[in-house]
Amino acid sequence: MVSQNLKRTPLNAEHRKLGARMVDFGGWDMPVQYSGVIDEHKVVRSSVGLFDVSHMGELMVSGRGANDFLQRMTTNDVTKIAIGQAQYSALCKEDGCVIDDIIVYRRGIDSFLVCVNASNTEKDEQWLRAHLPASGVILENQSEAYAQIAVQGPKARELVQQVVDINIANLKYYWFSEGKVLGQPSIIARTGYTGELGFELYVPADASPRIWSALVEAVAKLGGKPCGLGARDTLRLEMGYLLYGNDMDEGINALECGLGWVTKFTKGEFVGSKALALQKERGLGKQMVGIQMLDKAIARHGYKIFSHAEGGRELGWVTSGTVAPSLNLNVGMAYLPPEFSSIGQEIFVEIRGERKLARVCKKPFYTNGTAQL
Amino acid sequence: MSNYPNNLQYTKEHEWIRVEGNTGIVGITAFAIEQLGDVVHLDLPKAGSKFKAGESFGTIESTKTVSDLYMPVAGTVAEVNSALTSAPEDIANDPHGKNWLVKVTLEGTPANLMTADQYTKYIADAANH
Secondary structure, three states: OOOOOOEOOOOHHHHHHOOOEEEEEOOEEEEEEOOOHHHHHHHHHHOOEEEEOOOOEEEEEEOOOHHHHHHHHEOOOHHHOOOOEEEEEEEEOOOOEEEEEEEEEEEEOOEEEEEEOHHHHHHHHHHHHHOOOOOOOEEEEOOOOEEEEEEEOOOHHHHHHOOEOOOOOOOOOOEEEEEEEOOEEEEEEOOOOOOOOEEEEEEEHHHHHHHHHHHHHHHHHOOOEEOOHHHHHHHHHHOOOOOEOOOEOOOOEOOOOOOHHHOOHHHOOOOOHHHHHHHHHHOOOOEEEEEEEOOOOOOOOOOEEEOOOOOOOEEEEEEEEEEEOOOOEEEEEEEEOHHHOOOOOEEEEEEOOEEEEEEEEOOOOOOOOOOOO | OOOOOOOOEEOOOOEEEEEEOOEEEEEEOHHHHHHHOOEEEEEOOOOOOEEOOOOEEEEEEEOOOEEEEEOOOOEEEEEEOHHHHHOHHHHHOOOOOOOOOEEEEEOOOOOOOEOHHHHHHHHHHHHHO
16 A cells, blocks of 8 residues: 655665565654564564664754754753764753654764654754754754664674674764765664664665665575564563653653653753753652553553552553563553552553553563663 | 455455354454464453444454454354464464354344455455555
């Protein structure tokens, strides 16, 4: 099924050639799976998988004052990252609610790549543009110039080394390097969304089909394969990583959704800091927790959570949930009041009129990932 | 492309039913399973539950989605395939045979269902949309 209105990445034709099942993913025609979600999930945990994540947005922020501008617009402290280093962060509104979760890559003293969620690219661009200082800082949306290929899994380094002109043996977690991928100027980042050792390659869009094909050929020799967004979702959920639009949105503040660790009040004022500081002082009304189903059932986005099997109090809701293929458990993430958020707390998820027992548990659910090795 | 057995009748929602006397054996089609992807959970009714034709009698879940299962004909559930509920991923192996979902005691005659030929054409049309 092909809809005329869906956006396509430069790799769309490659996915169709490879027989991927395509779906509408937030307005993008994207591969949800090739061989099967669980198979692809396991390949990434044990070997290496390729993902087309070209739908992600790339905003370039540069020019005199770029550092100060991002320091004011993001929650994390950009002065803590060196040239060649990346940082997970967020854009907040004045009320502390989350516009987007982002990765900031420092390319120079006043030069940054901000990687944003696909569906938020235009919104983020407009938000940043509206706050630009009168002169100095240049904001460019280069999302169409870049394709992004994620190479994830314990064998990712071995694979990526075959196609880049730099030595990546010592490239550490959340660092990146500017080099060439099959001769094309690219950003080679040790980042990812799976919990495994992995790289995200920002490559020129026009050269990306050739790079993708070469990677598809090389990955097979290592026992890996191309993977779809279905596996990307189960992989990120096993790690407790947030997904914008599912686990957070503009109605939930950065502290509630568990972004406190990337919210740095010590750096001084930033957009949203006053509201967040006040919230911190007053205490949170709800917080993001991991849950594990004890009854045989799968919690899904939007399901309500109650305190008792019958009657009782409505406590909150599930934001994401699925089977965790590495663990053979059904897990999810949810918002609960702090007094119901302790590890081990039993709760009930209402699934089609029936309340199913679940338990608050630690995130990440999966703890054997190779991301930081 | 799977073969759709001639002794089954099919619904537009991709269930099938095989009638043996006053018992109906109900399952879902290979096409539905292929569309769903990995099946990870099945929610089936208890024996004794009564359903009208077209009523939802349970759900089937893949990693990504939950889909309702619809009863092809009015009846009372006589037996649930419990082997399948404990290993739902097996359904892909033999969805038109041993991996049926429920057996029902019929309380009506199947109506408005498709033959295997009609169903094959129906899913070919669906895939081309």
